[in-house]
Amino acid sequence: MTPHGDGDGWVHCAAGHRHWGLFGAAGLLLRRDDAGTAEVLLQHRATWSHHGGTWGLLGGARHRRETVVDAALREAGEEGGLDPAYVEVHGRFDDSHGGWTYATVLAGARPGAVAQPTGGESIDVAWVAVEDVTSLPLHPGLAGAWPLLRDALHRPxxxxxxxxxxxxxxxxxxxxxxxxxxxxxxxxxxxxxxxxxxxxxxxxxxxxxxxxxxxxxxxxxxxxxxxxxxxxxxxxxxxxxxxxxxxxxxxxxxxxxxxxxxxxxxxxxxxxxxxxxxxxxxxxxxxxxxxx
Ligand SMILES: [Zn+2]
Known part of the structure; x- marks a missing residue:
């Protein structure tokens, strides 16, 4: 999250959850192939954060005048030090809660992409083998969408x-x-x-x-x-x-x-x-x- 983004704030969706992001939120699901093993980049969320201690996507609140792709790439840069030049976007999944939407931007990493925790919101930022994702305590938003997202990791x-x-x-x-x-x-x-x-x-x-x-x-x-x-x-x-x-x-x-x-x-x-x-x-x- 940006310290003073114009999308900062809590909202309640139609399902009664509380979410961060007045204009919705966006996150990046980045895949890489490391020596034949497909991995995705995940964030271990700081304990003080919403659903703290779980693993989720680098992401956060959208700004008012920002596309979801721009928002996801900006957040991945702020929290994971990721250079957008190494990211090849191929899809967008909208998880609509009624009045609030979390958009997941799916992408592949170009060779040489690096990431590390750069904001105060991460305990860690790590590449996780796709087959190991469900063995982690996942953020509920990612856990719900994962079965679909997992099948959309490759660019057509x-x-x-x-x-x-x-x-x-x-x-x-x-x-x-x-x-x-x-x-x-x-x-x-x-x-x-x-x-x-x-x-x-x-x-x-x-x-x-x-x-x-x-x-x-x-x-x-x-x-x-x-x-x-x-x-x-x-x-x-x-x-x-x-x-x-x-x-x-x-x-x-x-x-x-x-x-x-x-x-x-x-x-x-x-x-x-x-x-x-x-x-x-x-x-x-x-x-x-x-x-x-
Ligand atoms: Zn909701």
Whole structure:
């Protein structure tokens, strides 16, 4: 918590609990993979604090004009000394109590992320193996949400078959394939920033019900569209296929590593190949319709 944040104060939720944070609160659930073991960063809460002595997330009251992601990253910096440059956010879970919400920001740690207790609110800040979390005395908010959060620790990847998506709309793309592909890449970059709210996720992708996901986006270009890979905007990995676009898409699924993968294509043969290595798929209209 900031000493004089404008969100400081107690409120009562509709369930009758007392909570800290006039505009709600936010915390960071950060995952790292240390030599093959998945760990999460937890805070052992100071005994004088609310639910003192329990283990919870680095977090605290939101400021009035702050997004939940900004609030969670600020709190993690203040209490855990964590540099936000090492944090890759991929999801947000809203635990709504009626009139008060605790937002959990889910993220992965980049290599080299370090944390230690830096505020007066922690007995300790520690990386805990995912399988050991439930053996700790947990803050009740974390204990309640943990079964869902545990299944949302990995960032999903969306792989876009650009030729298929661009080709699904007869807007003259064949006159300028690179230009049409570039418009798709730029539109995907916008989605990368805004994230995908729950209602925009395709059926068939078996993800926990978060309020918002920020997947990793990979757009695969082939043939005459390949020049559109140059100077790609932030937030999108653009692959210019050397040979077959389908092979590059299958390779992107392999490279996604661990988390769920969704391939955007209407190509039946390609979908079968991707399903056989564990990816889900959705027709290109799902993406094209978001930009319509
Ligand atoms: Zn409550």
């Amino acid at each position: 990847t969306v792989v876009v078959d650009a030729a298929n998506v661009v080709g699904s709309r007869p807007d003259g793309w064949w006159r300028d394939r690179a230009g049409a592909a570039r418009r798709l890449v730029d539109a995907v970059a916008g989605l990368s920033r805004s994230g995908l709210e729950r209602s925009r996720l395709p059926p068939g992708l078996d993800l926990p019900e978060l309020a918002c996901w920020w997947p990793r986006w990979v757009v695969v270009l082939e043939g005459a569209a390949r020049p559109a890979a140059q100077n790609a905007p932030q937030g999108v990995c653009v692959v210019a296929a050397e040979g077959s676009g389908d092979d590059a898409i299958v390779q992107a699924v392999h490279d996604a590593g661990g988390g769920p993968v969704l391939v955007v294509t209407a190509d039946r043969g390609l979908r079968d190949r991707c399903h056989s290595i564990g990816a889900a798929s959705v027709g290109s209209r799902w993406l094209a319709d978001m930009f319509a």
